[in-house]
Amino acid sequence: MERVDVAIVGGGPAGTAAAWEAAQAGASALVIEKGIPRADREGMGPDSTDAAGLLDYWVDLMGFGPEDIPDEVILRTLDGADFVGPSASVSIDGTGIESSYPAFGLAFHRAKFDDWLREEAEAAGATYRVGDSVTGVDTSLTGGHSHTLSLSNGEEVEAEYLVLADGPQRTVTIEALDQFTGDRSMASVLDPSQVNHIAYQEHRDVPAEVFEPTRIKFWWGLMPGHTAYPWVFPNDDTVARIGLTMPIGLDIDEFDREHWALLGDDDERIPQGKEYIERLLEREYPEYDLADFPLVEDRGKRGGTETYAISSTRPIESPTAAGIAVVGGAMGGTSAFHEGGDHVAVRTGRIAGRLAGRERLAGYNQAWQNVLGDEILRNVTMAEVVREYTPADWDRAFDAADKMFNRGEHSMLGTIRAGIPGLKLLLEYHSRKRGFTSGGYVQFAESEYGV
Numbered sequence: 001m002e003r004v005d006v007a008i009v010g011g012g013p014a015g016t017a018a019a020w021e022a023a024q025a026g027a028s029a030l031v032i033e034k035g036i037p038r039a040d041r042e043g044m045g046p047d048s049t050d051a052a053g054l055l056d057y058w059v060d061l062m063g064f065g066p067e068d069i070p071d072e073v074i075l076r077t078l079d080g081a082d083f084v085g086p087s088a089s090v091s092i093d094g095t096g097i098e099s100s101y102p103a104f105g106l107a108f109h110r111a112k113f114d115d116w117l118r119e120e121a122e123a124a125g126a127t128y129r130v131g132d133s134v135t136g137v138d139t140s141l142t143g144g145h146s147h148t149l150s151l152s153n154g155e156e157v158e159a160e161y162l163v164l165a166d167g168p169q170r171t172v173t174i175e176a177l178d179q180f181t182g183d184r185s186m187a188s189v190l191d192p193s194q195v196n197h198i199a200y201q202e203h204r205d206v207p208a209e210v211f212e213p214t215r216i217k218f219w220w221g222l223m224p225g226h227t228a229y230p231w232v233f234p235n236d237d238t239v240a241r242i243g244l245t246m247p248i249g250l251d252i253d254e255f256d257r258e259h260w261a262l263l264g265d266d267d268e269r270i271p272q273g274k275e276y277i278e279r280l281l282e283r284e285y286p287e288y289d290l291a292d293f294p295l296v297e298d299r300g301k302r303g304g305t306e307t308y309a310i311s312s313t314r315p316i317e318s319p320t321a322a323g324i325a326v327v328g329g330a331m332g333g334t335s336a337f338h339e340g341g342d343h344v345a346v347r348t349g350r351i352a353g354r355l356a357g358r359e360r361l362a363g364y365n366q367a368w369q370n371v372l373g374d375e376i377l378r379n380v381t382m383a384e385v386v387r388e389y390t391p392a393d394w395d396r397a398f399d400a401a402d403k404m405f406n407r408g409e410h411s412m413l414g415t416i417r418a419g420i421p422g423l424k425l426l427l428e429y430h431s432r433k434r435g436f437t438s439g440g441y442v443q444f445a446e447s448e449y450g451v
């Protein structure tokens with residue numbers, strides 16, 4: 001049986017970053033990635049949703065400097081973001097958070113990003129095995145901790161430390177953690193069918209005159225469901241990634257069709273992603289035909305389109321006494337509010353890998369909260385604030401935010417000018433935030449594991 005110091009399940013940003021750090025710390029590190037084919041990658045690799053975005057301060061949160069990300073990974077630098085409601089909107093040209101990255105953010109090629117992380121991990125000495133799935137984990141706590149991983153090819157791997165980086169579907173995480181959760185299955189906290197959203201995106205060539213090369217755009221209050229929204233991200237040339245995210249299994253009868261611009265009076269069920277995107281394009285660009293936005297079929301997973309699960313919940317802590325760290329999407333590190341998660345994935349992976357490599361994993365939960373706590377608190381709070389938002393609430397919020405942002409972020413003057421809606425927005429944010437401070441955003445604490 002192969003034996004390693006640190007075994008990592010999943011070779012996305014979180015798992016690969018963990019392998020990189022563990023190897024740099026001098027440990028033997030093995031990534032097992034089941035391997036997904038993509039139109040934009042030769043051979044199998046991690047399940048990389050194409051072209052993603054990073055805000056300026058996310059680069060710092062990853063623990064990278066602006067110059068660290070290779071040029072070929074970056075598709076564009078961004079100047080700002082537009083948030084559009086049914087009839088009000090707000091545009092921002094800065095995140096308002098101190099950062100070393102010199103632009104508002106960047107759109108990047110996720111497959112190339114993942115491949116770059118893998119090259120770095122391998123250069124540091126990690127081994128990256130693609131094409132086999134981990135099918136189960138058996139942990140022994142006799143005389144320390146050791147983990148036996150069963151692979152789809154029938155082999156087994158033994159490791160002293162285990163990093164679970166299998167992403168939002170948590171194909172291994174839930175069962176591996178259930179070894180220590182007693183009667184309360186981790187599925188009650190992280191069941192993918194309950195706590196994940198579905199994300200659908202298309203690569204489309206956009207008419208040059210309406211293509212916005214340096215801005216990302218989000219529409220809120222057009223489709224029902226908690227944190228359900230479409231977006232446009234510019235990629236290279238005039239190609240944009242146009243997509244949406246929404247909760248799984250919504251019942252259309254729970255929503256008033258008249259209130260939601262992207263629902264039709266005759267809809268018998270919640271529209272599929274493709275239908276939503278077509279309706280968005282028709283609504284936003286009435287002077288064009290859909291044929292003016294052709295699909296770019298040689299990208300993505302299937303003919304220019306991609307469907308993904310995305311984690312939309314709050315993070316858990318890991319049972320470090322068992323030598324296990326859960327990282328990235330698997331731990332619930334992706335924000336329900338804006339889907340951003342690569343920065344949390346990379347940083348939690350790096351911290352877990354470094355600590356496992358140095359045999360000091362006990363510090364993991366505290367360490368990621370020290371570095372990422374503010375970011376997670378912001379994301380969790382915003383997702384809660386908007387939980388019951390109606391289209392009218394979105395308009396009010398954007399109107400208020402527009403006045404505040406355009407007259408000094410959150411200043412008293414801005415608040416006064418934004419009036420009652422502005423005050424309400426701020427008060428609501430602050431009162432929700434209070435409920436999550438002191439680690440209250442963690443939905444399963446280390447102390448709850450029976451280790």
Ligand SMILES: Cc1cc2nc3c(=O)[nH]c(=O)nc-3n(C[C@H](O)[C@H](O)[C@H](O)COP(=O)(O)OP(=O)(O)OC[C@H]3O[C@@H](n4cnc5c(N)ncnc54)[C@H](O)[C@@H]3O)c2cc1C
Nearest residue numbers: 010012013014034046047053134167308328329341342345
């Ligand atoms: C459509 C979409 C758009 C997004 N946009 C952004 C964005 O703009 N910015 C941003 O920061 N984030 C974005 N995200 C979120 C971001 O993609 C995730 O937060 C990030 O991928 C999490 O990284 P990860 O390594 O934890 O998980 P993943 O990237 O999901 O990687 C998990 C890996 O584990 C492998 N795996 C799973 N099970 C097994 C198994 N049993 N055995 C072996 N391997 C296994 C999978 O094949 C996969 O490669 C987006 C997500 C989606 C779906």
